[in-house]
Amino acid sequence: MFTAKSIRWIATAAVALTATSVLAFEPKGKVECIAPSDPGGGWDFTCRSVGNVLETLDLVPASVQTINMAGAGGGVAFAHTVSKRKGDDQLLVAASTATTTRLAQNQFPGMNADMVNWIGAVGADYGVIAVSDDSPYQNLTELMDAMKEDPRAVKFAGGSANGGWDHLKVLIAAKAAGIENLPRIPYLSYNNGGEAMTQVIGGHVDAFTGDVTETQGFLKSGDLRVLAVLSDERLPGDLSEIPTAKEQGIDAVGPNWRGFYVPADIDDEARQYWVDAVDELYASDEWKQVMQNNGLMPFHPGSEEFESFVKQQISDIQSLSQEIGLIQ
DSSP: OOOHHHHHHHHHHHHHHHHHHHTSOOOOSOEEEEESSOTTSHHHHHHHHHHHHHHHTTOSSSOEEEEEOOOGGGHHHHHHHHHHOTTOTTEEEEEEHHHHHHHHTTOSTTOOGGGEEEEEEEEEEEEEEEEETTOSOOSHHHHHHHHHHOTTSSOEEESSOTTSHHHHHHHHHHHHTTOOOGGGSOEEEOSSHHHHHHHHHTTSSSEEEEEGGGGHHHHHHTSEEEEEEOSSSOOSGGGGGSOBSGGGTOOOOOEEEEEEEEETTSOHHHHHHHHHHHHHHHHSHHHHHHHHHHTOBOOOOOHHHHHHHHHHHHHHHHHHHHHTTSOO
16 A cells, blocks of 8 residues: 555656656767858858857757868768768758758759758748949849840859759849849859858959848948848848848849758657757747847747758749759
């Protein structure tokens, strides 16, 4: 027969067991975050800014080390994660619409979205089209008018590969502006947005296509002018002075989500830990400040919804790429 004392012991043990099961996984020591680019681009920003906030919130036991792994528009990092980091529950990999674009276009040979775990997004970064401060183009309409006369009149630089998300943003805007012969528009691919902007500022390329977070430093220095942001409405704060493409008569929108995947074959407890950590980070005041400072807009679907979103976006981009002749 159970006594009151034994019942209390059983209840205490049950609570302890539940707590143990909930905390079955916690990261130990250093956590790595792979940025599939050189320093200075959007993936690098994602790893470093999220890593800092994870440390501040004590969601990691030590530091988050950013590992830059450029190549193949994110393909090198994706292949590395799939083939060499199986079961590694101390690894995060920065991802974005650029990642889903490459998957949609079968640019990661032999690999697909099911080979990793999509754990969450931490905001959306809207596309921009920008020029150097001394460019003759004063607005997006002027730039597009030049391309209507000759699709090769404006040479673009971006941080994605040919046919990647930065390239697609130009084509989306050009199509909305009524420009024909879209495949003839010149696009030069660089390892990251920082390198691409340097080429534009140096006068080697006419215009930059990328995301607003990438432009912050060059905007503040006055070296770069953003002709349009590809959003439905103007962005808040200091970025509110940048006109949208839509208000210039060009119905083009290009959001780029920022988030993470991890190896597909980690334990369920480890996956859930990182899902919960991203949830907590996104809800924090510290991350809200990062978003405000860098032009990130709210975007954080639940983990299951996020995985569905990723796969739907891959399907949508595949259709768009076929429509404009980038893939068969």
